[in-house]
Structures are given as structure tokens and as C-alpha cells.
Amino acid sequence: MIPAKKRLNTLNEHWEVLALLFKRFKMVDFSIKDLQNAIKQKQPTWNNERIYKETNRLLNQEIIIPLAKSSQLEINRDIADFATFLLQEEHLGLAQEISVLVDDLARLGNRLSNAGEIEDFDDLRRFSRIMDDRVRKIIKLFLHNENAILNIVEQAKSNNAIQSLQKRYKAVIEAFDEYIEPMLEMVDIRGDFHACFTLIEQQISTQIEHIERSGKAYSDKRMLEQLRTRILEMHLIGRESLRKSADMLMPLREELRRNNLITRQAAKVLSLIRKNGVDNMLSAVQPHFVSDAQKYSLGQQRHIVAYMASLAEFEHHEYQLPEQDDVPAFVTPNIPDYQDVKAQFAKRFKKQRKKPQPLLQFLDESYPELEADEMLFLYQKLVSDNTLHISQSDKKARINIAGQHFSLYPFNSEPQADKAEHE
Amino acid sequence: MTMTQINLDALSHLQAINKKLVAGYHICEQDTLMWQELDQQIEAYSALFTALGHDLKHDSRGFYYFASDESTPNMGKISRAIALTIYILIEHFANTGKDPMRALFDEPNDLELMQTLVQLNKHLFDQLEIFSGSDLRKDVYLRMVRLGLAREVENGFMLQAPIHRYIDALMEVNEETFLGEDEQ
Incomplete structure (x- = not known):
């Protein structure tokens, strides 16, 4: 047994080397030469003897271990996991990892339920513990994957245009296809995940009820309740984590899609331009700019040449006479003969009247079928006829005839006394 | 309002x-x-x-x-030259493995790039009477600066946000936007 403290000291001393190995080789194996080179790179002042000694120290303390039946080496898995945690160098797991654990959870749920039915409390406790362990693992995976996605996103965003587009987004697309989409399907409210948890929750609740009713193994009740809470929590954490991950990846994926679309379109348009010419292809879509300065200036010589050229081709539009049928037929105005109107007027105002009578009112009453303009025509004829006795009012009045409103100083018939004299 | x-x-x-x-x-x-x-x-x-x-x-x-819905003939020609340059830039960046949209706005366009663009697309630029990198600089880039589409920096030109008008236009091009000789 190697004392923990001793190992920690070695880890501390060689942390730089380990981090380098970890970054360079990820999870694959490497040779003893690679290890020594790594040490030399980090400690350039050490001589070969010292490097050899330190290499052995790492091997003896099982921080670096040889692969079975090979001269290759690898970082001890437990140390690698620890390093993963320390370096936040997390790799995105597969959705299947989680779904396997969830399936296992469902199986354990059934066993737990069976154990409860036959009142085998040892088994009940055992399964509950295992389930608890699985739930923790799932939660860990969720968080781990969330961190991994954060790393992917940061990598894709960082480091500008130098990196190739393909490479930059490969990880994003993979993360989406391998993890986010299948997971989202799983945690969907109608998905397997949800159904499974509902079932397990029911099973556990039944057991809790059973314990409450029978009073047996009362100490296990709390354990089951905790398990149930943890499963519920796991579900929530999972959904939250997936939502966050999808939110982080989505903009990148959209960007990628749009970029692909633009690149493809640019290639297509350029090929069309090569075939048909720049002006033919782009004239219809080119953005326009205001250019007042140009609008009002004469322009360069070639503009004037172009203008003259278009003048030479100028043709008058031929004037087309309207067809016979297009002309609307003449409608005679429906005005009664003026002499009749005059006679009517004279007859109406022959009788004694003390007050002057408005002319328009007379017209409106006598010829209700006339249009307003026709009525005004008669009005002005009557007004300008100097054989009639009328006078203009000096008060402005609003008059309504044939549905139209007029505002005018109306002419009225003069009181009859005068009129009688003249006649 | x-x-x-x-x-x-x-x-x-x-x-x-x-x-x-x-x-x-x-x-x-x-x-x-x-x-x-x-x-x-x-x-x-x-x-x-x-x-x-x-x-x-x-x-x-x-x-x-x-906004304007028509251009003077001269402005129209400039606008087409700008459009062509932008589309060629996008293709060029994509061909060299860069993220075209990012490179478009993040990379300075220097004379060397302009020369490359003209050389690679001689046939197209000939139609606009642009025969060299310095023609491209004078006829397109300096005009983009005057229209606020680009700004001059130490080692060339940086394109600016209004270039999006050309990307919108790019997405509109299709077989139907083709004007035959008789319609011109």
C-alpha cells in the first residue's frame, strides 16, 4: 500500500508533466520515451539520471502504469479521472451512457418492488442503495456533459477565423447529434425517461405506504423517501442541464447553418454570374444608394453619350383616340325649362307675404327631384334675372338642399307690397 | 409617430x-x-x-x-462591383477553410488579398473594368469607405455592418433575377 501523502507529493511535484501528458495523449497510451521527453520539457535543467529516477518514481507509485502485455504506458485511470476533474477537461459522453443507467434503474426498481412484496428488507435496503448510487452517477454525468458542452462552445467561439470552419463546428454538430437530440427525446414528457421515473416513483411510494401500514422496517422508510426525492431531483437537474446545454449550442448551430447557406449561395450566384454576366445577374438585386450630388450634376462624358444614345432611340407614344363605345352617352340634365320655373315663382309669390321668402327653399320645395348642382343652376338664373324682385340677405346662412349643405348669403324674394306695385 | x-x-x-x-x-x-x-x-x-x-x-x-429604390447608372455600376467583390470574398474565405462570415468582418483586406481576388476571378472583374488589385482598391474599396461600408485601417480595409445589405441581396439572387439582354 502506497501512502496517500507520498503520492500526493509526487503528483504535486509532477503536476505539470501529468497535465502535459494528459493534454497530449488524452486517454491513449504512450511510450516511456514520451514520458521522459515530457519531463525533460518541463524540467530542462535536469540531467538524464534525474529524469530516469523520476520516471521510476512515477511508475513505482502507480501514477503511471504499464499496459498489460505491452511496453506502452498509461496514466492510472483513477488519477486520470482526478485530473479530468481538476483540469475541467471533460469529454462529452454519449446519451447512451445515461440511457443504460436509466434502464438499469428501471430494472432495479422492479427488483426493489419485488423485495418489498415478499418483505425481504435486506434486499430492499440493498437495491435502494444501488439505485441511489445509479442516480448519483446519472446526475454526475449530466453535469459532466454540461461542462463538456461548455468547453466545446468555448472552443468553437474562440480563436477566430484561423481554424477551419469544418473543424470548429464538427464538435458542435456531433454534440448535437450524439447527445443533445437523443437526450431531449428521452426527457421529453412523453419519452421513455419520464415514463420510467413515474413507474419507479410509484413503486417506491407503494413501498413507503406498505411500510407505514405494516409498521415493519420503519427505519427504511426514510431511506426510501430520500431515494424518491433524489430521483425527482435528478429528473429536474437533467432537464435543466439539457436546456442549458441546448441553449449554449443552439446559436452556434444556427450560425453554422446560416454560414453554410451563405457559402453555398455565394458559390451558386458566382457560377450564375460566370454564365450570364455580372450586370445581367446582379442588376435586379443590387442595393441602391441615394446620390443626390449625382442626380443633379451633368455627369461624366460617357453618361451624356449614353443619354444622347437613348435620345436617338426616342419615340413618341402613339396617341390613341378613344373608341366610340368608350365615350359615355350624353345625359340631358333634368332641369325644367327656366320660363316654367319663372312662372311658378311669380305664381307662388303673388300672394301677400310680409316677410321675404328664401329663394332656395322655394326651389327645394317645388323641385324635390333635382340634384344640388341643378338646383343651384336655376338659383343663379333666378338671381341674375332682373325682371324679378329679389334682394340679398346680409346674414350668412347654412342651407340644406338635395342632401348638400351650403353656406351663403341667400337671395330672398322681396316683400309682396313692392312687387304688387311693379306689376 | x-x-x-x-x-x-x-x-x-x-x-x-x-x-x-x-x-x-x-x-x-x-x-x-x-x-x-x-x-x-x-x-x-x-x-x-x-x-x-x-x-x-x-x-x-x-x-x-x-433607402432608395433606384440608383444612377454610375452608382448602380459601383453597387454591382461591390456585390461581386463581397461574393467573391465569401467564396475565397470558404475555399481557404475559413468561416466566411467571421472572416468577412474580422480580417483586414489588404492589397495582397485584392490582387489574389482579381487574379482568381479575372474573367468576372474584366467585365467591370477592374484589372488589378489596385483597381479593385480604387474602384471598390475606396468607394465602400465613401459609402460607410468599410473603413480604412493600417494594413488595408475592414468591412462594416452595412455589408449585410449585400448578403441580403445575395440570398435573393436566383434564376428569376436574371435579366436577359433584351430587358437591359
Whole structure:
């Protein structure tokens, strides 16, 4: 047994080397030469003897271990996991990892339920513990994957245009296809995940009820309740984590899609331009700019040449006479003969009247079928006829005839006394 | 928008803004002073320019300009040259394994790049009477600067947000936008 403290000291001393190995080789194996080179790179002042000694120290303390039946080496898995945690160098797991654990959870749920039915409390406790362990693992995976996605996103965003587009987004697309989409399907409210948890929750609740009713193994009740809470929590954490991950990846994926679309379109348009010419292809879509300065200036010589050229081709539009049928037929105005109107007027105002009578009112009453303009025509004829006795009012009045409103100083018939004299 | 009164005293950059906009210039965030004033007084400016018969457009991608639905023949030619350059740039960046949209706005366009573009697309640039990198610089890049589509930096030109108008136009091109010889 190697004392923990001793190992920690070695880890501390060689942390730089380990981090380098970890970054360079990820999870694959490497040779003893690679290890020594790594040490030399980090400690350039050490001589070969010292490097050899330190290499052995790492091997003896099982921080670096040889692969079975090979001269290759690898970082001890437990140390690698620890390093993963320390370096936040997390790799995105597969959705299947989680779904396997969830399936296992469902199986354990059934066993737990069976154990409860036959009142085998040892088994009940055992399964509950295992389930608890699985739930923790799932939660860990969720968080781990969330961190991994954060790393992917940061990598894709960082480091500008130098990196190739393909490479930059490969990880994003993979993360989406391998993890986010299948997971989202799983945690969907109608998905397997949800159904499974509902079932397990029911099973556990039944057991809790059973314990409450029978009073047996009362100490296990709390354990089951905790398990149930943890499963519920796991579900929530999972959904939250997936939502966050999808939110982080989505903009990148959209960007990628749009970029692909633009690149493809640019290639297509350029090929069309090569075939048909720049002006033919782009004239219809080119953005326009205001250019007042140009609008009002004469322009360069070639503009004037172009203008003259278009003048030479100028043709008058031929004037087309309207067809016979297009002309609307003449409608005679429906005005009664003026002499009749005059006679009517004279007859109406022959009788004694003390007050002057408005002319328009007379017209409106006598010829209700006339249009307003026709009525005004008669009005002005009557007004300008100097054989009639009328006078203009000096008060402005609003008059309504044939549905139209007029505002005018109306002419009225003069009181009859005068009129009688003249006649 | 109901605007009963425009306080002209508050529009301290009116003259500069008007001068730029009527010349077809796009004011974007890099034009700090004018941009800030437009941003803060947009109602007043909008009302004022509308009354003067202009159509002040604010594009949410970060620029203001006067919209127009036709160009003078000369402006039209410039616009097509700019369009062609942008589309060739996108293709060039994609071919060299870069993220085209990012490279478009993040990479300075220097004379060397211009020469490469013209060499690789001689056939196309010939149609616009652009025969060399320095022609491209003079006929396209300097004009983009005058329209606010690019700014000159130490080692070339940086494209700016109004380039999005050309990307929108790019997405509109298809077989139907082709004008036959007789329609020209």
C-alpha cells in the first residue's frame, strides 16, 4: 500500500508533466520515451539520471502504469479521472451512457418492488442503495456533459477565423447529434425517461405506504423517501442541464447553418454570374444608394453619350383616340325649362307675404327631384334675372338642399307690397 | 409617430448627418458621434428627414441609411462591383477553410488579398473594368469607405455592418433575377 501523502507529493511535484501528458495523449497510451521527453520539457535543467529516477518514481507509485502485455504506458485511470476533474477537461459522453443507467434503474426498481412484496428488507435496503448510487452517477454525468458542452462552445467561439470552419463546428454538430437530440427525446414528457421515473416513483411510494401500514422496517422508510426525492431531483437537474446545454449550442448551430447557406449561395450566384454576366445577374438585386450630388450634376462624358444614345432611340407614344363605345352617352340634365320655373315663382309669390321668402327653399320645395348642382343652376338664373324682385340677405346662412349643405348669403324674394306695385 | 415639435437645437450633428446620408453614406457604430446622436434622437431625425422626402432606415444590425429604390447608372455600376467583390470574398474565405462570415468582418483586406481576388476571378472583374488589385482598391474599396461600408485601417480595409445589405441581396439572387439582354 502506497501512502496517500507520498503520492500526493509526487503528483504535486509532477503536476505539470501529468497535465502535459494528459493534454497530449488524452486517454491513449504512450511510450516511456514520451514520458521522459515530457519531463525533460518541463524540467530542462535536469540531467538524464534525474529524469530516469523520476520516471521510476512515477511508475513505482502507480501514477503511471504499464499496459498489460505491452511496453506502452498509461496514466492510472483513477488519477486520470482526478485530473479530468481538476483540469475541467471533460469529454462529452454519449446519451447512451445515461440511457443504460436509466434502464438499469428501471430494472432495479422492479427488483426493489419485488423485495418489498415478499418483505425481504435486506434486499430492499440493498437495491435502494444501488439505485441511489445509479442516480448519483446519472446526475454526475449530466453535469459532466454540461461542462463538456461548455468547453466545446468555448472552443468553437474562440480563436477566430484561423481554424477551419469544418473543424470548429464538427464538435458542435456531433454534440448535437450524439447527445443533445437523443437526450431531449428521452426527457421529453412523453419519452421513455419520464415514463420510467413515474413507474419507479410509484413503486417506491407503494413501498413507503406498505411500510407505514405494516409498521415493519420503519427505519427504511426514510431511506426510501430520500431515494424518491433524489430521483425527482435528478429528473429536474437533467432537464435543466439539457436546456442549458441546448441553449449554449443552439446559436452556434444556427450560425453554422446560416454560414453554410451563405457559402453555398455565394458559390451558386458566382457560377450564375460566370454564365450570364455580372450586370445581367446582379442588376435586379443590387442595393441602391441615394446620390443626390449625382442626380443633379451633368455627369461624366460617357453618361451624356449614353443619354444622347437613348435620345436617338426616342419615340413618341402613339396617341390613341378613344373608341366610340368608350365615350359615355350624353345625359340631358333634368332641369325644367327656366320660363316654367319663372312662372311658378311669380305664381307662388303673388300672394301677400310680409316677410321675404328664401329663394332656395322655394326651389327645394317645388323641385324635390333635382340634384344640388341643378338646383343651384336655376338659383343663379333666378338671381341674375332682373325682371324679378329679389334682394340679398346680409346674414350668412347654412342651407340644406338635395342632401348638400351650403353656406351663403341667400337671395330672398322681396316683400309682396313692392312687387304688387311693379306689376 | 406623432411629433409635434422638433427641437433643432438638440440635433447638434444634423448638418454632418444630413451631408453624409444624402451622399449615400451608411452611418454605423464606428461613426461614434453621429451614431449616438441618431440613436438618441431617432424620432426627431426620422420625422425631419421624412418631411424632407427622405426615407431614413434603421437596420437592427447596426446602421442607418437613406433607402432608395433606384440608383444612377454610375452608382448602380459601383453597387454591382461591390456585390461581386463581397461574393467573391465569401467564396475565397470558404475555399481557404475559413468561416466566411467571421472572416468577412474580422480580417483586414489588404492589397495582397485584392490582387489574389482579381487574379482568381479575372474573367468576372474584366467585365467591370477592374484589372488589378489596385483597381479593385480604387474602384471598390475606396468607394465602400465613401459609402460607410468599410473603413480604412493600417494594413488595408475592414468591412462594416452595412455589408449585410449585400448578403441580403445575395440570398435573393436566383434564376428569376436574371435579366436577359433584351430587358437591359
